[in-house]
Amino acid sequence: MLLSCIVLFLLFHSTVKIKANDDFDGKKVIKLDFFGNEQNDSFIEIELGTPPQPLNVTLDFDSDLTWVISDLNPYCFDIDFQFYRSYYNNYSYSYDDILYFCYDKQGTFKDADSSTFDFFSYDENPIFSVNTSFKLDSEDRTVATGLWGKDVLWLNNNWNFSTFPFGLALSANKQLGTFGISSFTNNTNSNNQDLNFLDLLLENKFIERKIVSEYFRFNNNEFFDYKGVALIGGIDHTKIDGNLTVLPIINRYDYNINPYIKHADVTLSSFSIKISNSVITNSNFSAEEADSIFDIAVGLLTLNNLNHTLTENENDESMLEIQFTDKKYPIALFHEGINYYFPPSIFDDIVQGFQNLDVSFNESISNYTDIYFILKNLNCHFSYNLSGYIIDVPINNLATNMTYFNYYTDFDNNHHNKSKGDLAISFSFRKSNIGDIFLLGKMIFTNYYAVYDFEAGEIGISKLLNSNSTDEEITGDINFDNVDMISKYQSLPNTIQAPHYSDSYFVYVTSYISTARYDSTKVETFTNYTSWTTTNSGRYLISSIVGSYDSFVTTSSGTGPWSETVTTTITGGTEEVTSFKSYLRKNGFTATFPNTSATFQSGIENLNSANNIQVYNFSNLVLLLLSVFIYLLFI
Incomplete structure (x- = not known):
């Protein structure tokens, strides 16, 4: 019966077929x-x-x-x-x-x-x-x-x-x-x-491989417009400055709620803001003026209990680094807008820390002219630590001078009318409204080359090597002398793992097991001074320990539906995951956990999933359930 079902499935399962025209050159890479x-x-x-x-x-x-x-x-x-x-x-x-x-x-x-x-x-x-x-x-x-x-x-x-x-x-x-x-x-x-x-x-x-790489640049004479390239199946090694640093793609969600990776997220290990007395390119500041405004800025910052260090190198360059978190977060490479997003608590700390630099920084209607005076002259960065790989984003790039526009935008995306010629600044960072997640705005790809290896589950990042790009280079045909075409099992060329590659984010998991979903009969049997609850329905049959007793108790039964839930919250890393698994086994359960690194999120899936949830000493029942599940899948 099962073999017949499989044969019928293969016969009637249709796939979309496509074919290339005669001009396809078989180079195994596509340029968009x-x-x-x-x-x-x-x-x-x-x-x-x-x-x-x-x-x-x-x-x-x-x-x-x-x-x-x-x-x-x-x-x-x-x-x-x-x-x-x-x-x-x-x-x-x-x-x-x-x-x-x-x-x-x-x-x-x-x-x-x-x-x-x-x-x-x-x-x-x-x-x-x-x-x-x-x-x-x-x-x-x-x-x-x-x-x-x-x-x-x-x-x-x-x-x-x-x-x-x-x-x-x-x-x-x-x-x-x-x-x-x-x-x-x-x-x-x-x-x-x-x-x-x-x-x-x-x-x-x-x-030959599901891999996408990208970069883009602004037009020389039209600053707000850009052109870019997405290579599918290959990597342009002439755009990579040094090696590609690879990071594992992680799941931002609770594995039980959403077990499949749906976004190009990696691990953020820490986030800081760096303020330096070094002068930004094209600034008219002298070194003395830079020192003066740096000292004023440091004096006005509201640091509260934030970790911060003030250092000075042999060239008399001072650097203040303010660490806003060293907790792991998911961080996404975000293409849908120029805004950078922060978890609500981090965003609030940034605003609170910087509000003294500008009298109107924390107001919904403001032009932020004072803080822009600092940002357009001093090297200030948002510093993202991605598993040990540091990305420094100039905050000046996130502050758009709206002087020659008749409006500007506040942190809540509200537009405010003004007269052209009046100085006003629109900042391109916002508070995330989907929880504790960081997002890097798409403008990051003007400085970095990104490679998405969907089959290996990794993202490679490198500083973008800006050659004298021309419009012909971006909009013309592929120069295959510059492109590495990646085959199915080939390792990406010139790559190194991020220093903390294996220390990845995982969700603070709430794991659960629902033992029944339909009308069923519940039987409690106490054997060897241990209470077991067995729930039997059309699709589920499972048992769990519910307590220990000093004496033998008779069996009782009743009519469902019944639902038993085991809930455990993991608030740490590998050791806590291991302890959680041990806890379940000690309570009568064994489970097939996701086949991932122990530092990735782990959990027990909902019974609707394909994972086997077994009960200690009930292996024969599990084999029976597995056969029933396969039968139901194909009928």
């Missing part, structure tokens, strides 16, 4: 050119359909989902006819809900104009839905619904996928769709598991 500016997401240009329709789509490094906006989207404003597309519908919108630019010819896809477009069949789970309301940026509340479709996808004008799957958003509140190049499944409730772009590339031998 992307564009953007400080205030908006990065985007790439693709062509979709027959004949090809040019489209701009957001390049998403944190999701595997690709979707485009239909020209039937009722949220769009029709520029040609000056009315809302919702004229044809019974929709009503507030002013802020209307999108004025998504009706541009390169923003929406006309499926009716493509001779090769086709929707997924009913059996292929055709419903498409995406909701990013959990994202950090309060201005990004993308909601899109529609159907899954497939059509010819063209990239870089020289190769294509003949039946590329994507979501067609018939209703969306965003100007551009999304092109996902991550290996993580995010932002969708679809059950289609064959829609990962990197998996399709690998399956069809476009690449």
Whole structure:
């Protein structure tokens, strides 16, 4: 019976097949050119359909989902006819809900104009839905619904996928769709598991390994605009200054609640702010002026109980380093905006520590002119310790001079009107509203080269070696003399592990075991002076010790549903995890734990998972349960 189920599963399980055109050169690496500016997401240009329709789509490094906006989207404003597309519908919108630019010819896809477009069949789970309301940026509340479709996808004008799957958003509140190049499944409730772009590339031998590397730079004459490169399947070694330092990708969530890694997160070991009396490039300060303003700044800082050190080197350069935490946190490489995010308590400490540098620093409406005077002249950094690899971000880069704008933005993302010519500063760091997590804004990639190795579960980081890049280099063809094409089992070239690679963050886990989910019979049996509780239902059969007694007690029974919970909180590292496992075994349980480093999060999964939860001396029952589970999985 089981063999028959497996055969039927293999026969009817379909995968999406794609093929390259004749121009594909088989070099096993793909180059995507992307564009953007400080205030908006990065985007790439693709062509979709027959004949090809040019489209701009957001390049998403944190999701595997690709979707485009239909020209039937009722949220769009029709520029040609000056009315809302919702004229044809019974929709009503507030002013802020209307999108004025998504009706541009390169923003929406006309499926009716493509001779090769086709929707997924009913059996292929055709419903498409995406909701990013959990994202950090309060201005990004993308909601899109529609159907899954497939059509010819063209990239870089020289190769294509003949039946590329994507979501067609018939209703969306965003100007551009999304092109996902991550290996993580995010932002969708679809059950289609064959829609990962990197998996399709690998399956069809476009690449040999799921690896993505990136960098970008600002245009010389247009500071707010940038151009960048994402290489899929390879690494441009001419952009790496020295070695790549590799860090393990970790899971920011409780393993029991969300056991699968969904974001490009690594471990933050500590966070500090560094203030120096050295003069920033292009400053008009003299050394004496720098010393003077440094002494004033140090005197005004509110350090309270924060750890801080003041040092001076042989060149008379002074450095004040203020450590805001040495506790491990998850930290994400964040592409969706320029803002850097801090856990609420860390953000509050930063504001409190620096408020004396500017009389209005802690107010919701302020221009922060005094503190900007310091930042634009002295070397001041946010210092992120990533498992021993230090990234120093100049705070001056996070302070935008809004003098020539008619508004500026406060810490709550509120816009305030002002007259052009009046000095005002907008800072690009915010308080996280999703808990204790750090996020590095996308502008970090103007100084660092990043490599995402999804198969090894690692991220490589290096200082970006800025050659005299030209537009032709970024937007032209690949120079394969500069690119290392990474094969399936090849180690990344010129890499070193971060000094504290193995000392990784894990969630302060709350582990739980639910012993029943359906109506069942509960039997309490006391044997050898030990009480065992056995719960039997259609899918679960498990026993646990509930107490010890001095005398033999008879059996009692009753009708469920019943639910027994064992809850333990881990608040430390490897030793605590080991102790937790020992605790469970002493209480009658053994478990198959996640196959990861002991310093990663560990736990007991919900019984709905595939992990075996066994009871001491009940191995035969577990084997029976496993057989039933496999049977139920395939019927």
